[in-house]
Amino acid sequence: MEMEKPETPTGATPQPAGGPQGAGGAVEAKPNGPVVAVMLAAGIGTLVLGILTTLSEASTGVHDFLDLSERVGPLSGKTVFAVIAFLVSWGGLHMALRDRDVEWRQATVALIVLVAIGLVLTFPPFFELFKSE
Amino acid sequence: MDLATREFWALIHGLVLGGGFLLAFAGGFAGLYSLKPGLVTGTGIAERTRRLVVGTTAMATIAWVTVITGTWIVYPWYREDTPTSPRSELLANPDTAEWHKFGMEWKEHVAWIAPMLATAAAFVVLYYRTDLIKNQTARKIALGLFVAAFAVAVIAGILGALITKKASV
Incomplete structure (x- = not known):
């Protein structure tokens, strides 16, 4: 993903990210990096949830590993690790992108792709294709 | 007129939190959709922003509480390894087995996407x-x-309501 200085943004936003768009007046532009960080983190959390859901179906070893709580079953591990992935990637991406501007279009496409793959991987007719006997 | 513990938590999870989620979404959606230059005055922007912060943060918070109570409190009752648990009852009948195999299997996973996306939306507003x-x-x-x-919460919510009609905790 191409990184840019705040002064030279590109992509769908024709003006400095966070800058004025039709409201008029000079406004100090906020870098969009922190927002892109949380967008990508949500996508990564969704993807991890999907991957673990399908892996749990495909492998009894993974299924048992994810069984953190006997009462909840493997859903406990899938959701705990997905939330950890969301929070850790949010923190890491926030630190990496906090002073930067990122193209909105690329960030949005990345989010859509991550969430779409995650959704497919959590869809029963798909993950049951990998069901282990 | 009493509510058993399970009925109480099913009510909190599905109706109270679900209702709050809908309310927060309606307010947040209206605020975000109409936040356009020319439609809001300078004073209005400040007031609108406060409501947006409350609405989006509330929706994210409610989404987290809903999936946590659903997964860690209500779901264990659903999947109990007893002949009378909702899961067992649904699977025992070929006519209702798909409600678990497709409905519950999708609901229990897809619901967790909602709080992550809602948190991202709230962060954009807060930032x-x-x-x-x-x-x-x-x-x-x-x-x-x-x-x-x-949208993903609606999928989970509708499936949850329909499954509850077939076999409640």
């Missing part, structure tokens, strides 16, 4: 606050995240 009206790209992204969070 830009009154500047959000000047950055229409960020507003549209916040709106997209907000609607996507709602």
Whole structure:
């Protein structure tokens, strides 16, 4: 993903990210990096949830590993690790992108792709294709 | 007229939190959708921003509480390894087995996507606050995240309601 200085943004936003768009007046532009960080983190959390859901179906070893709580079953591990992935990637991406501007279009496409793959991987007719006997 | 513990938590999970989620979404959606230059005055922007912060943060918080109570309190009752648990009853009948195999299997996973997307939407609003009206790209992204969070929650909510009608905890 191409990184840019705040002064030279590109992509769908024709003006400095966070800058004025039709409201008029000079406004100090906020870098969009922190927002892109949380967008990508949500996508990564969704993807991890999907991957673990399908892996749990495909492998009894993974299924048992994810069984953190006997009462909840493997859903406990899938959701705990997905939330950890969301929070850790949010923190890491926030630190990496906090002073930067990122193209909105690329960030949005990345989010859509991550969430779409995650959704497919959590869809029963798909993950049951990998069901282990 | 009494509510058993399980009925109480099913009510909290499905109706109270679900209702709060709908309310927060309606307020947040209306605020985000109409946050456009020319439609809001300077004073209005500040007031609108406060409501947006409350609405989006509330929706994200409610989404987290809903999936946590659902997974860790209500779901264990659903999947109990007894002949009378909802899961066992659904699977025992070929006519209702798909409600578990497809309905519950999808619901229990897809629901967890909603709080992550809702948190991202709330963060966009919290980050830009009154500047959000000047950055229409960020507003549209916040709106997209907000609607996507709602959409996956609706899938989970509808499946949950239908499954509860077939076999309640």
